[in-house]
Amino acid sequence: MADAAQSNAVPSAAGSAAEPNWREDVYQALKELDIRQVHYVPDAGHAHVIERCLADPEIEAGMLANEFEGIGACCGAWLGGQRAAMLMQSSGIGNTINALGLVTSGRFPFFTVITMRGEWGEFNPWQLHGGQSAEKILEASGVVTMRANYAHEVAEMVLAGARLAFASYCPVAVLIGQRVIGAKVFK
């Protein structure tokens, strides 16, 4: 464990040649799923996907001020016949709670990829609140929650999670563990 924590504390998150490039995997999965709108609150863990989506003429990608509005934006996209996804960080989960009533009352498909903080080697104690309550809040709000703890799990989990959301008309969150992302190091 100590060794793993140590290796994650180093910015190995960018990935060595031997590691799966999970960041690109997320983007490729969104493409394969025909996601046409991506709404995001920026996060370092999502930076690569956000850049790729912004550069993709087939994806209408744009920023949100608050995760709350991402729920409506994704449901509105579905009303209009498009698949959408939200990219966010665990600290924003609390912002979505009341808006998730639109998803559950309307039986909308909703798909989000959430990068986790407040767990694996976290430095900032204020991130614990969102990170440690994440799965409980999502579960209580009716969101099916899946978690990738290793980089090689990310691609299939994003694909399977989104397929579940859009085929079964339910909210699904794929959590990417902080162990995958690597803890931020402040020196």
Next chain:
Amino acid sequence: MAENLLSRRPSIQRLLQGRTDKLLVVAGLGSAIWDVESAGENPLNYYLLGAMGSVVPTALGLALAQPERRVLALTGDAELMMGLYTLPTVAVRRPRNLVVACIDNERFGETGSQPAHTAQGVDLAGMARASGFPLVREVYNEDGIDALRTALYTAEGPLFAVIKVSGEMPPVVMPIRDGATGKARFREALLGERGLKE
């Protein structure tokens, strides 16, 4: 001043007069829905009876998905206040086919007509301007409603309009309340069979 204000119900009926199937409407939370429904049932209306603050973002996602249609987000001042950060989000995304119209009665009508922020001078049109909406209107009379009706179908938006109305509370005109039924009807009307089977 109060006696010169518009009445909400006839104003919204006037706004939706001669509506074509080019127009998609997202409305909430309560009174705005009764007003839209009073203008005639239409499957191309989607109503939010909860998730307060979600009307404009829902209309944003819809407008981005349907650039060839026109989208009206019809909300009230308190519903808009709950998700006010969506004004800059919309302005930045620039959906040209989106009109956000806020019925401003300056009170929380559904909960006992307590005075709302706009009764204390909060300026929603000013907030839309400062957010970067290219078109902003304040509507105080029927001419303004008529001009807004034209803009619904033609404006190079996003356009934000605040419709100043009196505090009267017209009778409830209850629509289909189930969000899933509303969604299915909307998608069928807009997308045909695919809307139900996808």
